[in-house]
Amino acid sequence: xxxxxxRIFALIRKELLAILKDxxxxxxxxxxxxxxxxxxxxxxxxxxxxxxxxxxxxxHSGASRALIATIDRNGAFDRVATLQKTSxxxxxxxxxxxxxxxxxxxxxxxxLMAGKTAKIQVIADGRNTNTAGTAQGYLNTIxxxxxxxxxxxxxxxxxxxxxxxxxAWYNPNLETRWNMIPSLIGTITMMMTMILTAMSVARERExxxxxxxxxxxxxxxxxxxxxALPSMLVGLIQATSILLVAQLWFRIPFAGSYFVLYLNLIExxxxxxxxxxxxxxxxxxxxQAMIGSVIVMMPFMLMSGLxxxxxxxxxxxxxxTYLNPLRYAISMTRQIYLEAAGISQLLPEMLALLAIAAxxxxxxxxxxxxxxx
Amino acid sequence: MIREQLAKRRQSIRRxxxxxRKETWQILRDPSAIAIxxxxxxxxxxxxxxxxxFDIKNLPVAVVVEHSSEDTTSAVSALRLSRxxxxxxxxxxxxxxxxxxxxxxxxxxxxxxxxxxDVAKGDATLLVAVNATDANTARxxxxxxxGAISTWQARDAKDGSPMPEMPNVAIENRMWFNDANQSQxxxxxxxxxxxxxxxxxxxxxxxxxxxxxxxxxxxxxxTPVRPGEILxxxxxxxxxxxxxxxxxxxxxxxxxxxxxxxxSLWLLVVVSSLYLLVALGIGLVISSVTKSQFLANQIxxxxxxxxxTMLSGFIFDIRSMPVxxxxxxxxxxxxxxxxxxxxxxxxxxxxxxxxxDAAVLALMATVLMAIAIKSTRKRIx
Numbered sequence: 001x002x003x004x005x006x007r008i009f010a011l012i013r014k015e016l017l018a019i020l021k022d023x024x025x026x027x028x029x030x031x032x033x034x035x036x037x038x039x040x041x042x043x044x045x046x047x048x049x050x051x052x053x054x055x056x057x058x059x060h061s062g063a064s065r066a067l068i069a070t071i072d073r074n075g076a077f078d079r080v081a082t083l084q085k086t087s088x089x090x091x092x093x094x095x096x097x098x099x100x101x102x103x104x105x106x107x108x109x110x111x112l113m114a115g116k117t118a119k120i121q122v123i124a125d126g127r128n129t130n131t132a133g134t135a136q137g138y139l140n141t142i143x144x145x146x147x148x149x150x151x152x153x154x155x156x157x158x159x160x161x162x163x164x165x166x167x168a169w170y171n172p173n174l175e176t177r178w179n180m181i182p183s184l185i186g187t188i189t190m191m192m193t194m195i196l197t198a199m200s201v202a203r204e205r206e207x208x209x210x211x212x213x214x215x216x217x218x219x220x221x222x223x224x225x226x227x228a229l230p231s232m233l234v235g236l237i238q239a240t241s242i243l244l245v246a247q248l249w250f251r252i253p254f255a256g257s258y259f260v261l262y263l264n265l266i267e268x269x270x271x272x273x274x275x276x277x278x279x280x281x282x283x284x285x286x287x288q289a290m291i292g293s294v295i296v297m298m299p300f301m302l303m304s305g306l307x308x309x310x311x312x313x314x315x316x317x318x319x320x321t322y323l324n325p326l327r328y329a330i331s332m333t334r335q336i337y338l339e340a341a342g343i344s345q346l347l348p349e350m351l352a353l354l355a356i357a358a359x360x361x362x363x364x365x366x367x368x369x370x371x372x373x
Numbered sequence: 374m375i376r377e378q379l380a381k382r383r384q385s386i387r388r389x390x391x392x393x394r395k396e397t398w399q400i401l402r403d404p405s406a407i408a409i410x411x412x413x414x415x416x417x418x419x420x421x422x423x424x425x426x427f428d429i430k431n432l433p434v435a436v437v438v439e440h441s442s443e444d445t446t447s448a449v450s451a452l453r454l455s456r457x458x459x460x461x462x463x464x465x466x467x468x469x470x471x472x473x474x475x476x477x478x479x480x481x482x483x484x485x486x487x488x489x490x491d492v493a494k495g496d497a498t499l500l501v502a503v504n505a506t507d508a509n510t511a512r513x514x515x516x517x518x519x520g521a522i523s524t525w526q527a528r529d530a531k532d533g534s535p536m537p538e539m540p541n542v543a544i545e546n547r548m549w550f551n552d553a554n555q556s557q558x559x560x561x562x563x564x565x566x567x568x569x570x571x572x573x574x575x576x577x578x579x580x581x582x583x584x585x586x587x588x589x590x591x592x593x594x595x596t597p598v599r600p601g602e603i604l605x606x607x608x609x610x611x612x613x614x615x616x617x618x619x620x621x622x623x624x625x626x627x628x629x630x631x632x633x634x635x636x637s638l639w640l641l642v643v644v645s646s647l648y649l650l651v652a653l654g655i656g657l658v659i660s661s662v663t664k665s666q667f668l669a670n671q672i673x674x675x676x677x678x679x680x681x682t683m684l685s686g687f688i689f690d691i692r693s694m695p696v697x698x699x700x701x702x703x704x705x706x707x708x709x710x711x712x713x714x715x716x717x718x719x720x721x722x723x724x725x726x727x728x729x730d731a732a733v734l735a736l737m738a739t740v741l742m743a744i745a746i747k748s749t750r751k752r753i754x
Contacts, residue, residue, distance in 0.1 A: 174512050288403065294413070
C-alpha cells in the first residue's frame with residue numbers, strides 16, 4: 001500500500017516535471033487560459049453594440065426624425081449613412097457597409113396623426129442570420145417605445161393594458177458575459193486537460209517509454225492515477241486563473257461557495273481526464289491522439305449549451321448531451337457562480353460526472369495493459 | 374546550358390513527386406487522417422445544422438395564479454397554445470422558485486391576486502422572473518411573454534369595450550440573402566473554416582514536427598532535396614485533403630440543408646485555396662520553430678483553431694465587438710475567409726467584399742510561406 005503511494009508519487013513528480021521544466025511548455029499551459037478568457041470575454045457576446053445601419057427617411061417629418069433620433073440614442077446601432085434613394089440600399093448591405101437598413105414610409109407622420117399604424121421597413125443582412133434576427137428584435141423594442149412616447153406626447157390617451165414587469169434573476173442586467181465567462185472555466189480547462197493527457201501518454205508511446213513503464217512493478221491503475229492527477233492539477237490551476245480574471249478583471253460577482261465549486265471541478269476534471277486517457281489508450285501516436293481529442297472535443301463544445309441552449313436542440317441530440325461532461329460543467333458553474341447553488345441543488349450534475357469518470361478511468365487503465373499488441 | 378537546366382528541373386520535379394507520394398502513403402496508412410478529412414466535416418455539418426439553434430421553442434415556464442378567474446384561465450391557455458412555452462402550473466411562488474432552482478423551468482409568470490379586477494380597470498400587472506444565467510435565452514423569453522400577453526389582451530381579455538385603434542408603428546421585416554431565416558445557411562461557412570484550419574494548420578504542424586522529432590528531417594537534408602521541394606511535397610497532399618474536405622462540406626450542405634451557392638464555384642475554390650495556403654503556412658512555421666509535436670499542437674490550437682471558432686465572425690459578429698477585440702480579429706486569417714464564404718454562399722460574387730479579403734489572405738500566405746522556407750534551411754543545430 002505504502003509502496004503503491006510512493007510509486008504513484010514518483011510518477012506524478014515525473015509528469016509534472018515533464019510539463020513544467022520546459023519554459024515554452026510552461027507558457028503554453030498557463031498563459032493561454034487567461035488570454036482566451038480575456039478575448040472571449042469581450043468577443044463572445046450576442047448583444048449588439050454599434051452595429052452599422054443606414055436610414056432612408058422618405059417622410060422628412062418631425063415624427064420620422066424623432067424615430068431616427070431614438071434609434072441613434074439606443075447605442076446598439078451606429079448610423080453610417082443617410083440615404084436619399086431606395087436604389088442606394090442594395091450596395092450598402094451587399095458590400096457590408098451596413099448590417100441593417102431602416103426605411104421610413106412617406107406618410108409616416110400622417111398615419112400616426114390619424115391614429116393609425118404607420119409603417120417602417122427593416123432590411124437586415126441575412127448573411128449573419130443571428131445578428132439580423134437580433135437587430136430586428138432590438139428595433140421592435142425601440143419602435144414600440146417610440147410609439148408609446150409619441151402617443152403620450154400627442155395626447156392619445158390610452159388604456160394602459162397589462163403591464164409585464166420582468167425581473168432578471170441572477171444576472172440583473174442580462175449581460176451575456178456573465179454567463180459566458182463562468183462557462184469558459186469548464187470549456188477551457190476541458191480542452192486543455194484532455195489534450196494534455198491524451199498527448200502525454202501518446203508521446204510516451206511514440207518514444208517507447210510507455211512500454212518500459214508497463215514492465216515496471218507499476219499496476220495499470222497506478223499508471224492511470226499517475227497520469228490523471230498531474231493533468232487535473234494543471235486544470236485546477238487554469239480554472240483558478242480564469243476565476244480570478246472573471247472577478248478581478250470583469251468584476252462578475254461570485255455568488256456561490258468556493259468549496260462547492262472546487263469539489264465539482266475536481267469531479268469534472270476527473271471525467272475529462274478520463275476521456276483523454278481513454279483516447280490515448282486507443283491511439284498509437286500523437287497524431288491519432290490529437291485528432292481523436294479534436295473529434296471528441298468538437299461535439300462536446302457545440303452540444304454543451306455554451307453557444308446555444310440545449311433545450312433548442314432536437315430531442316435525439318438532447319439525449320446525447322447527457323453523455324457530455326461539459327454540459328454538466330457549464331450548467332454547474334453557472335449555477336454555483338451566479339445562483340449560489342449548494343450541493344443538494346447540484347446532485348444530478350455531480351452524479352452524472354461521477355458516473356462518466358467511473359466509466360472512463362477504469363476502462364483507460366484496463367486498456368493500458370491489454371492494448372499492448 | 375539550356376539542356377542542363379532542363380535536366381535539373383526534371384530532376385527537381387521527380388524528387389517532389391517521389392516525396393509527395395511518400396507523404397500521401399503516410400496519410401493513407403493512418404486512419405486518423407482520413408477521419409479528420411472525411412468524418413469530421415460530415416460530423417460538423419450535422420452538429421451545426423441540427424444542433425445549433427437560437428430559435429426558442431418549448432421554453433418551460435412556471436405559472437403561479439394567485440386568484441383564479443376567467444381572465445387568468447384564458448391567459449394561461451393562450452400561453453399553453455403558444456409554441457414557445459410549456460406551462461408548468463405551480464401552487465405558490467415558493468413552489469415556483471424551487472422549480473426554477475432545480476432548472477425545471479426557466480421563467481416564472483405570476484398573476485397577482487387582483488389581476489382580473491385590474492384588467493377590467495385597465496392597469497393590470499403581470500410579474501415575470503426569468504433565469505438570466507443564460508442572458509440571451511432570458512431576453513428572448515421575456516420578449517415572447519410580452520408578445521403572448523399583448524396578443525391575448527387584444528383578443529380575449531374581458532376588459533369591457535374593445536380597444537380603439539391607436540397610433541402605432543409596425544415593422545415590416547426583410548432578411549436579405551436568407552428570407553426564411555435558416556440558421557444553417559449561415560453556419561456552413563463555419564464548418565468549412567474549421568475543417569480547413571484543422572487539416573491545414575493542426576495536422577500539418579504535427580506531421581512536420583514529428584519529422585523534426587524523429588530526425589528524419591535531418592536525414593532529408595543529407596540528400597540532394599532542396600528546402601522548397603521538401604515544403605512543396607509536404608503541402609501538396611494536405612492541400613488536396615483540405616480540398617476534399619471543402620467538397621464534402623459544400624455537397625453535404627446542399628444535400629442536407631439546401632444551402633445555396635450563389636457565387637461562382639471557381640471563386641470559392643480560389644478563396645479557399647488561399648486560406649488553406651495560409652493555414653498550411655502557419656502549420657509549417659510553428660512546427661519548424663517548435664520542433665516538438667506536443668508544443669506544435671498546443672500553439673497551433675491556440676493561434677488557429679480558437680480564433681477560427683470565436684474571432685472569425687461565424688458565431689459572434691465582429692461588428693458588435695469592442696474596438697480592441699475587433700483589432701485582434703484582423704491579425705487572424707479566419708475572419709477574412711468567413712466573410713468571403715458568407716458572401717459567396719448567400720450573396721454572390723460581391724467584388725467589394727471578396728477582393729480585399731482575398732488580397733489579405735494572399736499576402737498572409739506569401740509571407741508565411743517565405744518564413745517557412747527560410748526556417749527550413751538546411752541547418753542542423
